[in-house]
Amino acid sequence: MTLVPFAHFGHWWTSILYLAPVVAVVLWLAVQSWRGRRQDGGQEDE
């Protein structure tokens, strides 16, 4: 029973590819956000 999703993997694996840009953008934004906060923190320290 647990193997059923894997048996149908060929049907739905392309759906994951639609999620990839969202994940990539969120990761990129998270990094940008973290860097921005770090910069702000550095400026406040000065």
Added chain:
Amino acid sequence: MRRRMVAAGAAGALTALALPAVASAHGLVGKQDLPIPRWLFAWGAAVVLVASFVGLAALWPTPRMQELRERVVGRVPAAVEVVCGAIGIAAFAIVVYAGLVGSQTALENLAPTSVYVLFWVGVPFVTFWAGDVFRFFNPWRAIARGVAWVGTRAISGPPPEAIEYPRWLGRWPAMAGIVVFAWVELGYVGRDDPSTLAIMMLAYAAVQLVGMSVFGIEPWLRNADPFGVLFGLFARLAPLHWRDGALAVRRPLTGLPSLDPRPGTVALVCTMIGTTAFDGFSQGTAWNDLAPDMQRWFIDLGLSARLSLEIVGTIGLVGGILAVAALYRLGVLGMRSVGERHTVDELSRSFAHTLVPIALAYVVAHYFSLLAYQGQATAFLISDPLGEGANIFGTSSSTIDYGWITATGIWYVQVGALIVGHVAGLMLAHDRALALYRDPRAATRSQYWMLAVMVGFTSLGLWLLSAAAQ
């Protein structure tokens, strides 16, 4: 008539795509011949959005769209409104009559195509470039204005005062009306029954007339007439603005920032996106695998097959709306984390207008093929509105030309609409952020979240279209 039916039969499943009851997909007709896999379009769209975001951050440093600038280019005589209103009333009456009296086969009767294709899909397609032309043809507005005109002349003394429309109620009635219509289209089993449709049209008209008589014509139309309010939102994208007996021109999109985000506005736009998204999702394999199991579960509880199906459709519809609302809420919560202490409600309302081009993009992407193909049925349905073999305008033998645009062409229109709609949303959000945040860096950082929301909506839209096409 015979030729028409033969043509329709030859079109087979293609024709069946067009109307809700028999629709397996509004999406695509025929096989697409694409140079790259469909999922790669989602990646390309994300790249376009990120590039647009970077370009906006670098090249658009001050708000430019917050003040509406229009130029009046002409006057609209009062007679135009009267004539258009009369046309609207006549069209409404003909469609209702056809639904009640004509053939009860959906594809032969004028009513289903008029409601689901010409009205629901066709009007937004005209509105986003020509402005709020539906307002002129709105039959309920025309009837109410006619009754008010006669009333003021027939009754001596001042007319009775309308009750003030409650501010807290805002656009919630419009949102509720769109949910009900979407439920009829996507969840109700008897959705394409012409006589049922006609009765629902009459009931809708009655509600509108009572509402206008209680709260006044304009306050009701601005807030509570579901189609009037929705088409009015789409009209804010247009370069043409019909107002106070005049025609004004403006830059496209610039009508949106002045949108009053009264209660229910965010819910209305999320409803529009969510119902369209569910319409696409319901045509994919994921839903068609899941729905029968859910239906069986309700049947096991003792419910009829029909009621079970309707409950399952309702769950899907509500789920679609909630999913879209949750995605927007996530973006707003993210924005809130970027300093300056704006509240979630304030941000949610301030950026509500940025969802309007996305809602329109979803409509264009999802229903373009329906309008492109089934819209042509108007030619023979108008000659034979009752489906009884008449040939009033000599066009009853016309057929639907499925060859004027290929499946590949439709796909490019859909992808283009989604990308343009989301870039427009991004522009509006960027401009609003510049106006809302004192620090331009905070404004840009707040828009990281809106970018994520836009990429999410774009990928979702392309995934839904792709699933429906498989």
